[in-house]
Amino acid sequence: MRRNVRVALFVTCVNDTIFPDTGKAVVRLLRRLGHEVDFPEGQTCCGQMHVNTGYPEAATALMRRFTQVFGGYEAVVAPSASCVATVREQYPRLAAAAGDPALAEEVTRVAGKVYDLSELLVDVLGTTDVGAYYPHTVTYHPTCHSLRGLHLGDRPLRLLRQVRGLRLVELPEAAECCGFGGTFAVKNPAVSTAMGIDKVTNVISTGAEVLCAADNSCLTHLGGTLSRLRAGVRTVHLAEILASVESGAA
Amino acid sequence: MSGHTYLGMPAFPERSAAAVQDAQLRHNLRHATRTIRGKRAAVIDELPDWPGAREAAKEIKDRTLRHLDRYLVQLEEAVTAAGGTVHWAADAAEANRIVVGLVEATGERSVVKVKSMATQEIGLNEALESAGITAYETDLAELIVQLGEDTPSHILVPAIHRNRAEIREIFQRAMADWGRPAPGDLTDDPRALAEAARLHLRERFMSTRVAVSGANFMVAETGTLVVLESEGNGRMCLTLPETLISVVGIEKTIPTWEDLSVFLELLPRSSTGERMNPYTTTWTGVTPGDGPQTFHLVLLDNGRTDVLADQVGRQALRCIRCSACLNVCPVYQRTGGHAYGSVYPGPIGAILTPQLRGMQSELDASLPYASTLCGACYEVCPVAIDIPEVLVHLRARAVQESGHRAERLAMRAARWVLERPVRLTRAQNAAGRFRRLIPKRLPGPLGGWTDTRDLPPVPRESFRAWWRRTEKGDS
CATH class of the missing domain: 3.40.50 (Rossmann fold)
Incomplete structure (x- = not known):
């Protein structure tokens, strides 16, 4: 490292x-x-x-x-x-x-x-174990730009797997777009919402407390949908999970 | 594109909003697209070198398009030498005039048709009908669409929006008006439906003397046209009638048979998810005593040379109409094809239609925005059309060419704020100070967000304010 x-x-x-x-x-x-x-x-x-x-x-x-x-x-x-x-x-x-x-x-x-x-x-920096502690059940949504744009592959998952206390659960149909799409979300709200609901339905099915992604813009759309549905799932950026340690809060 | 059947349609957001409410439609689409996706993925994964084959296909198409003038002349010479007649059509009206004239010259009042996107693009069936000529669609799905007085909603599976119960109902209601009626005890068993269509169509094949087709490929070196299909109904049309008229977009040209081999591997795998399609028909002009004895080829431009002139947009002309992009598109999957208001739906339609028809209508100007830019289409495209790149390119053209007044003002304001850190800081400070006054439901177009989604809370302090206050985050 x-x-x-x-x-x-x-x-x-x-x-x-x-x-x-x-x-x-x-x-x-x-x-x-x-x-x-x-x-x-x-x-x-x-x-x-x-x-x-x-x-x-x-x-x-x-x-x-x-x-x-x-x-x-x-x-x-x-x-x-x-x-x-x-x-x-x-x-x-x-x-x-x-x-x-x-x-x-x-x-x-x-x-x-x-x-x-x-x-x-x-x-x-050559590390996957960043010494983080996050005692929650987490599911990870690979956003379109991380998956098909940057080809991040399993890098975020490798980082999450090393976090102590964290239980990682697999998101069904993970590679599907969440429906945010920048201004698409307001230009085509009906389709954007339909996609968002399908995504959060999959999120809820995992039983995770936390939905994690590498992009807060997609998480704003999904978090807004989860909140409107009172689903009880929080959205947290990958960085905040990796920064968490045993003594301090995220 | 003539697009006369689509004139005056509302824009994509309105059309798609109605479509997503249709639970039956969404169920049909999800089931059908997921099935094809799975099959495609399996037969693409087994290819020893998919990236290599894709690159080869892209390269062949690009090279052909660069020298299209030369290859088209070569094609014309070869078709003529083989006993065919070549016609050049600048637009839909000219192509329709040519085809109507050719059918009228035979004295026939009806034609059978092989499934063809180009003839739908120009509205040929309607033009023939105006001239008192009946066009009978013989592709099973196109038959369903025609009998249902419907429009196609998918390139490969035009009746994808229908399930078998609906198809049974259409057959029972409409087959009698067009020819042999459906059996009285018709069930929605796929075999029973196929048998009803077979009996209905067989009568048509045996009695019609003129056929109209498109083509998947035109091989310039020999003047050979190629049609790939699954049912054999295309082969019936291409071999039984006395006269064959093929209407083909100029971009379907490829130089050699060797080039064709690349596409014969990629197209069935990408479209139906099969290693090989059941029927591949090739014909070169006319062959005495075998098949149609008169052959006409109508080469269709209809906006294609305009597309060719656009350095970014021209990659859309590589398209081989496999429809893999439709099956993976999350937007298409929820709206279906009709929302796109064109015979070319889905991601490829969103970049092809506005280029072929221009962006004067509200519908056509809205198509480049009918995507989240998720990139799934580009990933599966067998000729590597970077659809998100073209969408972004066309959005810039849409902004130049059409309204967008309120949006232009908002974007200009955003640019003004973002161009100077001091302005951004002031905007953030204001947002932080007045954050409790931000309503839960936003007015105007932004209401599209808050109708279904909560807004994130605005923090009291921005990151940069924190950085400054804590002297470089030293907290």
């Missing part, structure tokens, strides 16, 4: 604004593992919502900022598979469409150092 890696946290705009505990968990976790965490305050948003809704120019402006802010770091971590996928998949296309070869080159260079949390832990 590597020590003393200097990691920049790209917290993402959604986590920054709505789920600060996820960002704090990443900071706590990486420091506990002996790494240095920095939060460059010039960061804002990766531009995912803009590019995926049909506003590539706005996304390109946000991409330029991202590239400047994070260009100097050895490793960048984001607790959001979909934001990392935006950087990795969409940025090269946006830069190519902008017709700026220097930007394209810089974007590709920076994108190569941006990791989802489980990629950073398993591939870069």
Whole structure:
């Protein structure tokens, strides 16, 4: 396992604004593992919502900022598979469409150092046992961007299996999309809701207390559905489970 | 695309909202798509090199599309040399005019049809009907759709939205109007239903002198057309009549028989989940004393050259109509095909229809948004069409070409906030301060969220405010 890696946290705009505990968990976790965490305050948003809704120019402006802010770091971590996928998949296309070869080159260079949390832990820092304690029954939903975008595979599950006290239960039809889809959730609310209900039905069938994923945006949709149904299942980001230890709360 | 039957339809969100309420439809779709998915996965997994075959298929299609002008001329020369006649149709109206003229020249008043997406795209049956010519669909599922005065809802399984009880009812009600009636004691046993259709269709095959077909592939080097099917009804149409008229999109061209071998392996596995389809019919012009003695090929553009001009969108022309993307699509599975308002439903329809028809109508402009971008379609596509990439590309075009006024303003405001950290900080501070005033039900389009889902609580302090207050998270 590597020590003393200097990691920049790209917290993402959604986590920054709505789920600060996820960002704090990443900071706590990486420091506990002996790494240095920095939060460059010039960061804002990766531009995912803009590019995926049909506003590539706005996304390109946000991409330029991202590239400047994070260009100097050895490793960048984001607790959001979909934001990392935006950087990795969409940025090269946006830069190519902008017709700026220097930007394209810089974007590709920076994108190569941006990791989802489980990629950073398993591939870069070389650990699956992060010393966490979480005495709950948990089921894991592999979000579309972690599964088919970043191909995270079983990395999150390997991390969860090492958490002491945690009972991991398998989610039926796990690979199915939850129906969030960014602005899809408000543009096509009926279909989005139908998909969400099918997903939470599977979640409830596992008997888990906690639904875990690597993306708070999908969890907002599923958590909102679970809460409306009074299902009694909480949604918790992977980072917060991995940051939990015996003495302190998550 | 003519799309005359779809004109003035409401947009996808309204159409799909109605569809998801239909419990019978959702049950039928879920059962049928899950069954095909399982079969497909099994026969794809057993391929020694699926990524390699997929890459080869993609490469063949891309190369052909790059030099389509050349291959089409080669195809025309080969078909003509083999005794066929080639016609070029720029759009649906021209294609329909050509086909109606060819049928009228035979003096016949009816045609049998092989299942064909291209003729549905141009609304050929309706054009023939206007000219007093009856078109009889002979594919079992298309027959169900025709007898039920319905429209297809799936590329491969056009009547996927019907279960066998509904099919029995349609056969009993409508078969008599079109020819041989259904037996009085017809049950919903699949064998009994198939037998009723067989007897009904057999009479038609034996008495009709003109057939209309599409084609899965056109091999340029020999001028050979290829149809893959399961039932043998296509083979009846392609061999028994005296005149055969094939209407085929120009993108169906492939250069050689060797290229064809790649697709003969991929198409049945991806579509029906079989290693090999039961019937593959190939024909090259006319063969004296064997099969139709007159053959016409109508090469259809109908928007395809416009698609070819779009560097990102053109990959949609690789499509071999296998429908694997429909069967894995979580949206399609809950809405069915009719919500897409086109003969091309599902993920491929969401990128093909707006490109072929343009995005002037509300429905067509809404199709690129009929997806969560979950990526399941791209994963199963045998010609590696990156459907999410094209969807995102078309969304940018939709924003340029059509309304979206309120959304444009909201997106501009979001950009303004997100462009400067200081503005984001101020917005977060305001949200934190007034968080108790945020209503549980949001107004306007955002109500789409809160109608069915609770909002997450807004925290008092954003992450960046915490970072600053605790001097870099040193808490």
